Amino acid sequence: xxxxxxxxxxxxxxxxxxxxxxxxxxxxxxxxxxxxxxxxxxxxxxxxxxxxxxxxxxxxxxxxxxxxxxxxxxxxxxxxxxxxxxxxxxxxxxxxxxxxxxxxxxxxxxxxxxxxxxxxxxxxxxxxxxxxxxxxxxxxxxxxxxxxxxxxxxxxxxxxxxxxxxxxxxxxxxxxxxxxxxxxxxx
Numbered sequence: 001x002x003x004x005x006x007x008x009x010x011x012x013x014x015x016x017x018x019x020x021x022x023x024x025x026x027x028x029x030x031x032x033x034x035x036x037x038x039x040x041x042x043x044x045x046x047x048x049x050x051x052x053x054x055x056x057x058x059x060x061x062x063x064x065x066x067x068x069x070x071x072x073x074x075x076x077x078x079x080x081x082x083x084x085x086x087x088x089x090x091x092x093x094x095x096x097x098x099x100x101x102x103x104x105x106x107x108x109x110x111x112x113x114x115x116x117x118x119x120x121x122x123x124x125x126x127x128x129x130x131x132x133x134x135x136x137x138x139x140x141x142x143x144x145x146x147x148x149x150x151x152x153x154x155x156x157x158x159x160x161x162x163x164x165x166x167x168x169x170x171x172x173x174x175x176x177x178x179x180x181x182x183x184x185x186x187x
Contacts, residue, residue: 001131001132001133001134001135001136001137002047002119002120002121002132002133002137002138003028003032003033003047003119003120003132003133003137003138003140004050004117004118004119004120004137004138004139004140005026005028005094005116005117005118005119005120005140005142006115006116006117006139006140006141006142006143007026007027007028007115007116007118007140007142007143008026008055008111008112008114008115008116008142008143009024009025009026009052009104009109009110009111009112009113009114009115009116010024010025010026010027010111010112011023011024011025011111012024012025012084012093012095016084016095018042018082020042020082020097020098021042021081021082021084021095021096021097021098022095022096022097022098022100022101023095023101024095024096024100024101024104024111025081025084025093025094025095025096026093026094026116026118026142027086027091027092027093027094027142028091028092028093028094028120028140029090029091029092029140029142030085030086030089030090030091030092032138032140033045033083033092033120033123033132034083034085034092036132037123037130037132039083039085039123039125040083040125040126041082041083041084041085042082042083042084042125043082043083043123043124043125044080044081044082044123044124044125045079045080045081045082045083045094045120045122045123046078046079046080046081046120046121046122046123046124047078047079047118047119047120047121047122048076048077048078048079048118048119048121049074049075049076049077049078049079049116049117049118049119050075050076050117050118050119051075051116051117052071052074052075052109052114052115052116052117053114053115053117054113054114054115055112055113055114055115071107071109071114073107074103074104074107074109079100079118079119079120080096080097080099080100081094081095081096081097081100082094082095082097083095083123091142094118094120115143120132
């Protein structure tokens with residue numbers, strides 16, 4: 001079980017006091033990670049990149065790139081980032097490691113031009129490892145709901161079953177089916 005985040009890749013424009021993070025990030029609803037688990041700034045967040053896709057066609061893209069093997073190679077790869085609270089904002093930040101930021105750059109994956117689906121499984125800080133949402137999968141979809149995001153707790157039923165199938169079989173088709181079920185379940 002996990003937290004599934006869907007958001008547009010972006011640059012963090014605030015102050016960063018750590019050299020172990022890059023400015024590349026996605027956001028997560030404050031109530032789903034920072035508040036729910038009382039996470040301190042710069043806690044390590046780890047999981048998997050489920051999918052990287054081009055932003056909707058109406059988004060202006062400055063770059064076009066042909067990359068041998070394509071961005072699909074990154075689907076299923078390890079994700080590591082660092083949590084950073086937004087303070088009083090509705091959404092917190094997951095700042096990518098410099099290594100991940102470099103990998104995305106080499107695949108010509110740029111902020112504001114791509115969306116990412118990241119599955120967060122573990123948060124580590126102060127010699128603690130916390131598994132998140134061990135009884136179900138929570139989906140935070142900032143892409144579909146604008147900056148407000150949307151979340152759905154899936155502790156049983158079709159969505160959870162399809163997500164589990166996707167994890168077992170590493171199948172993009174199952175993830176797409178889970179997304180479709182999720183979209184049908186949200187107003």
